[in-house]
Amino acid sequence: MKKIKMLILYFLMFLLVFSACSNQSSPNPLDNDSNGSLGVIDGKWVEQKEDTLIFDKEPDFPVINSYLDLTMNDYRALAEQKNVHLIWATGKSISPSKYYGLFNSNRNCLESEVSVSIFVKNMKTGEEVSVLTGDDTSSYHILNWWLDDTRFVFQRDDRDGKRTYGVCTVNGEVTLLESLKDSTIILQHSSSYFISCEYGDEKTISFSKIGTDNHIENIGEFSSDHYIMEAVISSDFRFIALKTRENYETYDRMLEILDSTNGLFYKIEPPITQNASSVSLNTLNWQSTYLRARYHVIYNNEQESVLYEYQF
Incomplete structure (x- = not known):
């Protein structure tokens, strides 16, 4: 009986020491x-x-040299008439899967003189669509910040100097980060x-x-x-x-x-x-x-x- 009590005591002591060692975190x-x-x-x-x-490496991908049935040279001539510098495709950014690309351009907002838009390019189909279009009040800028393969963060700069951040999908759905x-x-x-x-x-x-x-x-x-x-x-x-x-x-x-x-x-x-x-x-x-x-x-x-x- 005495031996059994001693064995139980040793067993409990072993469990106590083992538990203390297990609870020690790695340095x-x-x-x-x-x-x-x-x-x-x-x-x-x-x-x-x-x-x-x-x-x-700076991300790069080809951009079509025409838009809405007009060539890049046509837009260059329009820009010269308005005394505006044509921005065809700058600030390129590629999604993690490389399925989509982003670029800035003012081809569709030359009337605003200083604003730029954000375009999404589908790398598989080659389609290029403006998802955030600049105007007389706002300009949109790429931050090269992809949240996943279909969402990116953009910066909107208003003419009054106010800056706003937002999330946009490749389909043009926008959520402002207020x-x-x-x-x-x-x-x-x-x-x-x-x-x-x-x-x-x-x-x-x-x-x-x-x-x-x-x-x-x-x-x-x-x-x-x-x-x-x-x-x-x-x-x-x-x-x-x-x-x-x-x-x-x-x-x-x-x-x-x-x-x-x-x-x-x-x-x-x-x-x-x-x-x-x-x-x-x-x-x-x-x-x-x-x-x-x-x-x-x-x-x-x-x-x-x-x-x-x-x-x-």
């Missing part, structure tokens, strides 16, 4: 320091060669996610998502101690890399990483500091799970541009 590469202030990242800088740079104000600045977008701030409050950013119903879901609002100039979202939509500055007068630009799951900012020290009189962040982008950053470095009045990859 996060972004951990807070002991005093709960700005976090510390366990990562390293690796210098990159220039030939390892990856550039996104929660985005005229003062809203879109810092970066990726798929249905985007980062924005309000003009005059560049220390606070909003991380949001546009749902399938074209309504905006606010994931979080985060405030930094520094002025935010640029922001890029990681491929898993968790981390946001930020180019910041202490104030409006300083030239130096710093790198911070925001973890959107806990709202913590992590300042990343530059890869080069020794013998440099100035080290300033220039550009940054995500390559898979690594963050690439280009720094402008000054050594004794000599300038150098260096590319590094931060691995964590």
Whole structure:
């Protein structure tokens, strides 16, 4: 009987230890320091060669040289008569499936003098249709922002200076994003996610998502101690890399990483500091799970541009 009680006791102790081990989460590469202030990242800088740079090619596709039974030369002559510069096809953008293309043109709104329209091209049939037509009051601009294969975000600029964002389908169905104000600045977008701030409050950013119903879901609002100039979202939509500055007068630009799951900012020290009189962040982008950053470095009045990859 005594042996049975001992076995039961050992079994219960085993379950207790096993449960405690199971509840321990895997270590996060972004951990807070002991005093709960700005976090510390366990990562390293690796210098990159220039030939390892990856550039996104400008999307391109052929556009028909006629519209509504008139040729491009006919429209060019009409534009000259009205003293307007003809825009036949600019700002091209291709849907993720490459089934649809977008381009700006003013061929159908030459009377408005400065407005442009957004056309959708069906890559399979070749059909080109104006889905957002410019006029005397408004002009429509492509943001190269596809939510999926049939929905894209556009910007409407009114003659009175007001700016409006909206979602349009390739069939011309429009939903205005009314929660985005005229003062809203879109810092970066990726798929249905985007980062924005309000003009005059560049220390606070909003991380949001546009749902399938074209309504905006606010994931979080985060405030930094520094002025935010640029922001890029990681491929898993968790981390946001930020180019910041202490104030409006300083030239130096710093790198911070925001973890959107806990709202913590992590300042990343530059890869080069020794013998440099100035080290300033220039550009940054995500390559898979690594963050690439280009720094402008000054050594004794000599300038150098260096590319590094931060691995964590």
